[in-house]
Amino acid sequence: MVPMVDEQQLPYMLQLLDDEEPAIQDALRHEFSTTSGDLSNEIAALAMDLKPTDLKRLSQMLLPGRRDTLLQEWQIPQGGAAALDDDWDTFEDMLRLISDFLHDGVTLRPALPDTLDMLVEEAINEKAHLSENSLRLWMFDSGRFSGNKNDYYTPHNSDLSWCMETGSGNPISLALLYILVGRRLNMEITGCNYPGHFLARIQLDGKPVLIDCFHKGRIISVDEILQDNKSISDYAKQAILTTAPLGHILMRILRNLEHSFNKLKREDDAKIFRMIFERMHRSI
Structure with missing residues (x-):
């Protein structure tokens, strides 16, 4: 789906955003719902100084378009989530689709792959x-990246572009940034699908250790955890000993989003991610 709003008409439509006439608002909602849900490039090109309230209203009007774009562009692999295996390109593209959906559609920002590349360049320079x-x-x-303790359940935590912009995220998003940046640098960083708190895994001084990216990247000894048989379950032990498959990581993100939108009482958006989760789970 591509923007279908007439570019010549767009400035006049934007000027009507603060018009409280119900008929005008209905007409605007209809027109903006036919777009891809993102007019950030078009708005930037116009260089119009829109009020924050107008931008917020426009973002809401564009939301149906972002929903449609997400559903249209999300391709279920044959075999579902399990088929992702080591398909990093598809995995990262799905993360991009999630990021684009969670974006407001009105402020200009680079696409997720470009933002990751810029972070890699900065890491090399430093x-x-x-x-x-x-x-x-x-x-x-x-402290460049830290856990979002103040708003742990916000859907934005699953938007990796937002996480890079704010320096904040949840355990899985911060670990994914570490993994994706590391992958671009040919590093061996994997995911640990630990129950309740996603972790990363690296080798340090020849031994495997877990990295808690949410808590300032603290190091957790794998050997010490496995020796403590009383405090962790067999499921947790299995998670520590195995690399989290990409499909499992993706499904965990989809579940997080469904939960987050349910907490916000955004049932339509929760339903979308539940539906995607179920389709990924059932496909064979």
Whole structure:
């Protein structure tokens, strides 16, 4: 889907955003709902100074278009989530679709792959690319990225572009940033699908350790956890010993989004992510 609003008419439509006449608002909602849900490039080109209230209203009018775009562009692999395996290109494209959906559609920002590439360039410039541990220190120990403790359940935590912009996220989004940046630097960083708190995994001094990206990248000894047989379940032990498949990571993100939108009472959006989850789960 591409923007279908007449570019010549767009400035006049934007000027009507603060018109409280119900008929005009209905007409605007209809026109904006036929777009891809993102007019950020068109708005930037116009260089119009829109009020924050107008931008918020426009973003809401564009939301149906973002929903349609997400559903139209999301391709279920044959075999569902399990088929992702090591298909990083498809996995990252799905993360981009989620990021685009969660974006407001009115403010200009680079696409997710471009934002990741820029973060990689910055890491190289600051000598954080020398090892998995140097990257950990630069990203998390420094405080550049930290856990979003104030708004843990916000859907924005699943928008990796937003996480890079704000320096904030939930355990899985911060670990994914670490993994995706590390992958671009040919580093060996994997995911650990630990129940309740996603972690990353690296080798440090020849031994496997877990990285809690949510808590400033603190290091957790795998050997010490496995020796403590009383405090963790067999499921948790299995998660520690195995690399989280990309499909499992994606399904966990979809579940998080459904939960987040339910908490916000945004039932339509919760339903979308529940439907995508079910389709990914059932496809064979």
